Amino acid sequence: MLFNSLTFVVFYVVVVALYWSLRGWELRKNLLVVASYIFYGAWNPPFAALLFSTTAMDFWLGRQIGKAQEGRARKRWLVASVCMNLSMLGFFKYGNFLLQNFQWLVARIGIIYQPPHLDILLPVGISFYTFHSLSYTLDIYRGVLKPTRSLRDFILAVSFFPQLVAGPIVRAGDFLPQLEHPPRLKSNQFLWGLALMTLGLFEKIVLADTLLSGSADRVFGYAGPLVALDSWAGVIAFAGQIFFDFAGYSITAIGAALTLGFHLKDNFRFPYAAIGFSDFWRRWHISLSTFLRDYLYIPLGGSQVAPFRMALNLVLVMFLGGLWHGAAWTFVVWGLLHGSYLVIERVFRIFFEEKQWAATLPVRLIAGFATYAAVCIAWVFFRASDFTIASRMLSGMFGGHPNGDMILTTRELLQIAIVTAGLISIHWAMRADAFETTVMRLPRWAVTAIWSFMACAIILTQGSSNAFIYFQF
Amino acid sequence: MHSFISNFKQRLRLPRMFFRKPSREEQIHGGPPLEFERPIPPLQWRGITATTVIVTFVATVAWELYARALGYAPTLNDNDDLWAITRRKVQPESIVIIGDSRGWFDVDLDEFEKGLGKRPIQLAAPGSTTFPVLDDLAKDENFHGTIVCSVVPQLFFAPPGSPPMERAEKNVKRFHNQTPAQRVSEYLGMWLEDHVAYLKPDDLSLQGLLNELPIPNRPGAQVPPTFPPYFQTEDRERRARMWEKCAEPGSELAKRIQQIWIPLFSLPPPPSYIPQDVFMAKMKEGIEKRFADTVAAVEKIRARGGKIVFVRFPHSGGLKEIEDKITPREQTWEPLLQMTHVPGIYYSDFSELSGFNCPEWSHLSAGDSVEFSKRLVPHLRDALKM
Secondary structure: OOOOOHHHHHHHHHHHHHHHHOOOHHHHHHHHHHHHHHHHHOOOHHHHHHHHHHHHHHHHHHHHHHHOOOHHHHHHHHHHHHHHHHHHHHHHHHHHHHHHHHHHHHHHOOOOOOOOOOOOOOOOOHHHHHHHHHHHHHHHHHOOOOOOOOHHHHHHHHHOHHHOOOOOOOOHHHHHHHHOOOOOOOHHHHHHHHHHHHHHHHHHHHHHHHHHHHHHHHHHHOOOOEOHHHHHHHHHHHHHHHHHHHHHHHHHHHHHHHHOOOOOOOOOOOHHHOOOHHHHHOOOOHHHHHHHHHHHHOOOOOOOOOHHHHHHHHHHHHHHHHHHHOOOHHHHHHHHHHHHHHHHHHHHHHHHOOOHHHHOHHHHHHHHHHHHHHHHHHHHHHHOOOHHHHHHHHHHHOOOOOOOEOOOOHHHHHHHHHHHHHHHHHHHHHOOOOHHHHHHHOOHHHHHHHHHHHHHHHHHHOOOOOOOHHHHO | OHHHHHHHHHHHOOOOOOOOOOOHHHHHHOOOOOOOOOOOOOOOHHHHHHHHHHHHHHHHHHHHHHHHHOOOOOOOOOOHHHHHHHHOOOOOOOEEEEOOHHHHHOOOHHHHHHHHOOOOEEOOOOOOOOHHHHHHHHHOOOOOOEEEEEOOHHHHOOOOOOHHHHHHHHHHHHHHHOOHHHHHHHHHHHHHHOOOOOOOOOOOOHHHHHHOOOOOOOOOOOOOOOOOOOOEEEOOOOOEEEOHHHHOOOOHHHHHHHHHHHHHHOOOOOOOOOOHHHHHHHHHHHHHHHHHHHHHHHHHHHHOOOEEEEEEOOOOHHHHHHHHHHOOHHHOHHHHHHHHOOOEEEHHHOOOOOOOOOOOOOOOOHHHHHHHHHHHHHHHHHHOOO
């Protein structure tokens, strides 16, 4: 079920009304479990069984890790959990990709192997819920979480419908404690949640789908060479689209959770105002970057190892981060590019971190602009479906096709320019603050006007229920 | 109050991110402590919400009244979900109408039911290629019914990857992959569209309004052709009827649509990035493949006892001139009938089917579509040996 669909509107109203009208906390939790499975099963009912089996296995494995006294036994159970989760992910998400690469590899040594094409349907959001579930056993192993005794609570932690299919990646350790005591219905929290949902849907339906996606799709779908302006416009449009699409989903999820009394952490903090790539990853898809940092980068030694090893760790983590997004080498290159950016930034830091001029506003603005440009270049690999398209786009962006085609209308160029200018200005204006702080500073009439404007724009747009980009991951 | 806000700001203010090491706590939990609570801006949310609801409601009602004042009325919008729901109604022996917008506008289901003895299912879709639907029916082992297929050569032979092909493929794909949630959304959407006039994505959506902005394009820009505005109603059986405003004699809307058809149906310039001879060879190869694929699909349907008839529906004016020039009958229609051995009805071959006026050159008005369907039925019965 998509947030931007009429089915969700009806589903949400019914669930929220029932939830707050039920007296017992256990009953409410049962309702949320049923609602979450309906939400998920509305895509493809059999996949709800897969979700349940992953959850139940991790619940059992978590208990085994918790019960085991000996370090080696704990490790064995953890390895079992990691293998179970990753093999599930591997089969559904990477099955055909692995076979194709195996075919290519054996062909290099002269063996002709024709693998069968596995007709595998990718369960929606498998990358997200696998990480929700995996965080539970990992945290029990690390000693920062005790196994829950309630299977129902764990099922709810993994499948809680606002964050189930496209994040934020909510760790069991952050969610399970919220299930201990029933939340009270607080009108301000509830209404603020509704305002956040409106903002999220506005970002998705109006900004991403209506104002940007068409141009990005046409540029990346064009089979010929494009002039620099159109190439850059397409990439910048995609940079905006993916932000509004994914941040829109996250904000809607956070808002929906708030209306039910749950608190989810931020997933984005004005990423296009980042100065440097570490800063970018502290602002973009925070739940994934912190997941990779805590469960991969730090266990590999983090920043406490020799510089070369640290660089290798960074590249490895970003390589896996890229692969997490999709079973294609273009995603791997995207991840490796970000890994390289992080390494280069570390080198820069060694030379310039202490310089006074490095902290001046013009230098910070230039660094911010360079960060945005480099992030956009990486987006080319993320969006392009193959390397032919990616290289053609990059060539166009850097003046390789001065006589290339111009395919965007002036209106589309203006739309991209206005939306991107607004996006970047807002990110820079709010980069040091929480979103809530900015809202608090606004006069009441301005909050009302902005909220009304967003609601009217959503109604005017008559959205066509386009899927969120991150669903495919 | 001042100190409260200051504390609040302090609490919300994010730590400086640049060149900052994460705290020990963050390293363990990946963020704020476990008892994290989202801050709620301390504003008068009840008043703000009430005002927002009133403003939004008033603006929506005003927009609805404005839409009705412009002559718009509630009607369904055609989309892949409605198509999928209709496709699901196809039974093994159904009569199915497939093809382009002429088969969609010009067929009256009541007249077909009276004349053919069975209510047909409308699967023709505007601006779409026939082949993906024909192929889907051919692959449906249960189907051995009757197909009435509208042919507009430029759409029928549209190459893979072209918008007409993609539209048809999108419909077929949605039929096979439609989720329960999508189906429910479509039923809810139909209910809304039955009651709300402003739900007209072509004209009254944000995208439709933006498309209307008179902004000139760069010289040399290869911008996509404009598509026609809203000019038809549709019911739950996907029966399309031309909007009266378009069917009126001398209608401005009809004249506007006529001028839209000209670039849409004119041969586009070959792409700049492929040598012209290579492009032409590819096009020829594509057309030959479409002939061959159509023959294969038709044979499959016939082998199961199914029947098919091709129909060329009326078109007129400048559009007819363009079609006759770019896709002459002897190079498209005739070879199609010869290769497939399928009976065909070309409207201009029969006096009773000729002489209909297409207000915007491509489709019949709602009234004429009924009369045309009535006159077409005997020809269909002959062709299908019914």
